[in-house]
Amino acid sequence: MINLPTSSLPAILVGLPILVATLSLFFRSRGKAVVGLLGSLLTAGLALIAFVEVAQLGSVIHILGGWEPPLGILLRMDPLAVVFIGMTALVGVFISLFAWWYFRAQESTNGKFSLFWPLWLFLWAGLNGLFLSNDLFNLFVTIEVIGICAVALAVLSGKTDSLFAGLRYLLAAITGSMAYLFGVALIYGSTGTLDLGLLGQILEPGKTTTFALLVITFGLMVKMAGFPFHFWLPPAHSSALAPVSALLSALVVKGAFYILLRLWAEVFGISLTYAGGQLIGLAGAVAVIWGSWQAFMQTNLKLIIAHSSVAQLGYLLMIFPLLILAPGVVAGSADWLSPAWTAGVYQVMAHAFAKASFFLSAGIIIMAQGHDHKGSLRDLASRMPMTTMAIGIAGVSLIGLPPSGGFFAKWMLLKGVFLSGQLWWAPVILTGSFLTAGYVFMLLRLAFAPARDQEPFRPVPHSLQVVALLLALGSFLIVFPAENLIQFLESSETFGSGIESIMEGGAYGNN
């Protein structure tokens, strides 16, 4: 890994947002917003440059301070990392623009929430750091930065219900990260290294490794709200301010999924068993059904969207059983591995765009009506056609109708399911889509229904609606570069093309 070309971009991608966030603390509220918005545009521009660089050079690394591993810290930017960084930048820039206009429009009524900007930039630095990290302890630090910033953002409104939800979220996050750190301690104790690449080579199967895998997976499942540890997500995501809800569900929970994917594929390949994969897949399958059903039963718009996040995260868990070969299958014939894990990446992107758009639309509706009971959607189509369209488009992507990004993700997932012969996951994917269609069409039906009574209706700036609509369109546009993007992902030396040999399975299950 040391032989890869070096670049200073990985360090700047983490350092710049931290620098700007700290700088913005010196300004008063309006100054914070200006500095914050400039900082997020700058960070997004850097992410674009990083994407181009990795597309040209392949994976690049940065050795912090010139201290080479195992003593120093190495940042590694491979195609998988840069795709996540790019997604964060795209979604983040739209949410930043939305936040800029949203807080301006609310300044007179709801006070000022200028602390959003430094917190969001610290969160962004944490996310970039997480995607670039190459050792277990660095991942712990970045996920803690993300967790604390995310909770601080979630309680930004200062309302009672958001405080309750925030404390619940924080306790779950601390529990999750402590469990993760316990696993890291055991791994360090048994191998003496924390470097992901090195661990993948020297980790030996055994009781310690299996136990470490268990507590790490438990911790990350809590962090990414995987069933049955999803209890903290709906209240926390639904009680936050609109741009914050969008950030939390589009980006924050994906961080834990990214670590889980990296660790399962790169580090713990040796200890994975067929049964373990099936178990985590089952958790995902239950989350898909349960979350969609709960979303269908809610009466508040933001709670519907938050429960839908639980279901959509369930799809992400369902890729893990597909990555582990069934007993007796030869790895050489495993042509479903690539569809399975790229389906996960596409599901992450499609959900990020669609769910961010959905939460921003909910924020627009609350701004106009003052509450988010689903009855407030009545007659939305004539009052705010642009927002109705955003909800419709984002909803179609969540359901997985062609030609949306959500369709592409679920189609790849189904392809993986059929090619691997694990057919029992197929009905879950389809049932999840039907239930999603249930609540999306329920919302759209209300949007076209005539209003019952004349509720007060405050006009909402067009700029906000445009941002929500653009994000919804983004969940469709990501399909067009699909072929190139998947080739790009598979070209990674550290991930992707290596996944087949890694997933051959370990000492217990598959031989």
Add this chain to the structure above:
Amino acid sequence: METYKIYILTSAVLFVIGIGGVFMARHFIKKIIATVIMGGGVFLCFVSFAERDALTFADPVPHAMVITGIVVAVASAAFALALARRIYQLTGEQSFPIDK
């Protein structure tokens, strides 16, 4: 039994006590203390590995990690306490409502 194994077993016990407390305690402060106990267990585990690997002096890497971890854990606990205090000021509640 070597000395470090006593510490590792203690750390596992602390971790389990902590995780049980987070889920079973009702009072906010008890929950927060439970997370601190969990953290204590994890840090003890790290440090005991440093003792095990000691030839002439203890392995410094776990200590560096534990220092970082303690900073993170203190910050999280302080933030949780601040939230709990704010909830108490606003509502007088000291635990989560049962129905949720």
